Amino acid sequence: MDYSEGNIKNTEFFTTSELAEKLKMNVQVITRKVQAGEIKAYKIGKDWRIPEQSVLEWLERHSNQNKNTPKEKVIRNFVKDEHIETLPAKRSKRKYLLEYILAQFESNRDYTEDEVNHIIGRYHEDFATVRREFIMEKMMERAGGIYRRLPGYKLSN
Secondary structure (H helix, E strand, O other): OOOOOHOOOOOOOOHHHHHHHHHHOOOHHHHHHHHHOOOOOEEEOOEEEEEEHHHHHHHHHHHOOOOOOHHHHHHHHEEEOOOOOOOOOOOHHHHHHHHHHHHHOOOOOOOEEHHHHHHHOOOOHHHHHHHHHHHOOEEEEEOOEEEOOOOOOOOOO
8 A cells, every 4th residue: 555645635544443333344353354464454553544445445355246266266365466375275275376376387388497496486485395286286297307387287267
């Protein structure tokens, strides 16, 4: 959130109790969402100030009207600024995130291990685990230290 002097004057801020009242929600629920970073806010002393834009963004992400696929939901929940902090234990969710990284590789192109590590490293720090998962899920093959995305592997929708 970038609030320069010009647009901070035009921004409405809410306290957690004001937002809870406005959304007809429990104040503790709003406070937990703010503390967890789900709703972006500023802490001033002991109190939170929540910009109106943060509320609108949060509502848009969690709206029942968003017809997100399971893959889109997993990516939204696990990818922050194009980076995956943790790979989920649940296989189906993990596969979506592996495919998120796999999409960065061209089919029918050879990659050295260093190239593979570099590409994976932009999205997840444990490139060795991701490389192994690519091989186990038959997303990539490895022969003589050269990796290749398997052309027959189709990404999920």
